Amino acid sequence: MTATRNPRGTEMRLGLFLGRSDGFCEWLSPHSRAEEHHRLAYSRDLAALAERGRFDLVFRADGLEINPSKLGRKATFGLEPIVHLAALAGVTEHVGLVGTLNTTFSDPYITARQFATLDHLSGGRAGWNMVTTPGSVKNFTNKEVLAHNIAYDRAEEFVRLAEALWTSWDADALAIDRTAQVYADGSKVRPVHHRGTYFDVEGPLNIPRSPQGRPLLAQAGISPVGKDFGARHADIIYTVAFRKDVARSYYDDFRSRVVAAGRDPEHVLIMPGVKVYVAPTRAEAVEMYHDLARGIDVPTGLVQTADAMGGVDLSGLDLDDKVPVERLDAIGGSQGQRGRPAMLRGLARDEGHTVRQLMELVLSTAGHGSIVGSPADVADHFADWFDDHAADGFNILPSNEPDGVRVFVDEVVPILQERGYVKTEYREGTLRDKLGLPPAYPA
Template sequence: MSTSRQLHFGVSAGGSGLHRAAWRRPDSDVHAFPGVEPLKRLAQIAEAGKFDTFFLADGVALDVGTLPYAPPFGSLEPLVLLSAISQVTERIGLIGTASTTFSQPYTLARQLSTLDHVSGGRAGWNIVTSSAGAENYGDEPLPDHLSRYRRAAEFAEVVTGLWNGWDPDAVSADRENGLFADPAKVHPLDHRGEFYQVKGPLNVPRSPQGRPVLVQAGSSSDGQAVGAKVADAIFTAQSESAPAREFYAAIKGQARAYGRNPDHLLILPGLVPVVGDTETSAWELQEELDALIDIEHGRRVLGAQLGGADLSELDLDRPIPEELLPHPDLIEGRRSRYAIYRELAVERKWPLRRLISRELSGNGHWHVVGSPEQVADALIGRFDERGADGFNVIPPFSPLSLELFVEHVIPILQRRGYFRTEYEGTTLREHFDLPAIPALSVPSGSVPVGA
């Protein structure tokens, strides 16, 4: 059996796993912190599973207060690390996060285009606006939510404009006639906008994919608008079926309104899978992790997620009083994630202890616990009901949880015709089934650029 639609999978890597207590497991790789070699290994595991992407989140600030409880998630700079990982992998796409609030378009366009050349056409950029870190860039206070997304939209416009500045046939490398490249086929950008003035052209030629793939991670209304307009894929947190379907339909509708083919915009929610031989053994794994949680640390982490709410004196087994939680419109950072937790606390009356476990286990993402068949059934159900085009797998504990997913869940999906058994292309754009963009073409018999 095969289906016309195929699942897409990425792995979101970092630290010893997403669960805040995963580093305390005896099989964790915490002693390898900050984790260059373990991350290389994780990329190789995902590539063995024929995943589309290896994805690195990022943060540009360190909360020193959390250091006693867990290593920082993703402390290594993504684009440098992905260049190293490109040398120990062959097919898997490499997506790095970079902030439009704390970067410059020309610099980032060069870095990402270089990664695409280094990796042979596997680079992608996860566009974020950042919710913290202004104090490290001399730019306090952080710009408001709407301003950050206006800047992000213009930033992406500049970067893609720079990538398109070289025509595919700009380089002739004609030794006999002494013509290396045609200046008329390398175009200045001459961008003058609200936030940026960039002349161009980029000094890096068109890359193997034509341009790196664009990914957007942000589910607020402003984030959705940017993603629907410019992204090739959207990473989101959708833990419940109905909201996932609504988000999926809304984004595809917005893409269509922008004149885009909605099939060329993938919706890839985060997935935190805990896989056991049986449902019972999977829940035993989860309970082992939760038993390692420092509950007071959990109060602080959840409080920060809830707009700085003080949860220190609340009963763990009772819901959070609504009056402690600000309205979502007053939240400037991670607004969509805050809305998820506020709904669980206010509308569904989850007790504080359960919310802490959800935050430390899944960070608002879809947390699936079960046997391989149960996990596969859940993913197929969400996929078939148009709640996702695939999933960004976030291992709760590394590397074992990803190994279990690849060894036991992926084969089920392959047998049922929902996922590839081999890579069909070599670039990330091909993995995502996106329309081809012409790459730089150097005439046969000439010297390739960079050789």
């Protein structure tokens, strides 16, 4: 690819995925600092690298359950996102702090309060990745499994209620007027009186309007109902695409949904996840990838692959066998026909991927796209997708953490900066200001 300067004239957005799945057993490296994965010092060092590389965001995913039979050699992060990001708020200055919190097992009042608090503590850098979680019922008192459309109905009411709570304080309600002896103007703080299908909340929130008005909202829906939900509410969309043509199709489709929802598509950033295997030369990167692939724990990998495909039965198949079509057709249920599992089954059905290829794909990418190459290769890949309007930026899952993050920051980012894709300095202001997004609630 011929190196050119950024033709779009807008910045490429970069996010760093914290606590990613370690399917290739990268924790086995003596440089992985695996013993520190649950300590603040480790996360602090990653966040410092992200700020050095002028990343826009760090992203903390979440899960609500764990299966001991899947642990084995697989490193698993279990840190709770809000607590994790609140700790990082005190050791960072610019990078956005985006965390996942589900709308199925959470409470709108507590959620609104948590993210308003994080926004205050970080000086306006908080973001909420809104997800529905129809599984995981075994760890909660309410064991009802919500159908896909019901889960999104609940999410819709949840988010609208959170918005009402965030605006229950006017922006100027907190007076701190010592002369008049007025701390806050109670006439500018209002109950929300919410009586809905799923929630009954009086309000108001017991914390003043936060610096951004509300946190940045992120979402990762792939199904039609999920994409429509994101089009109505999200500022950032995390998506999955293994190929640029798929990413471009998603990009165009999603922006049309944003327009249909009455919003400006320029105010929504689409950021596919990408696993990055980068080394000084392409040959070294390929060798690193194959070294990691040779370390796959096959029994654990097969379980993860079957789950990632929505529960496809892989039993009795040789690694170099193709998955029988009848096993792919047997998948049903609320989750089986949507999102990432459907993409993986499509690769098995339409492109004839073998069990080995599917397992390597699942474990090497954590279900996302990937790039293996030199710093210039990675920069070219990012620029190609960005230039072709397949992405507004990327949520990066690094290999060989933390060394892979360091190589990306020190070797890839300078190339992107030289070509005008990535900023060299942060803007002042809140996360929304830094991203060039309009105020959440116009004055």
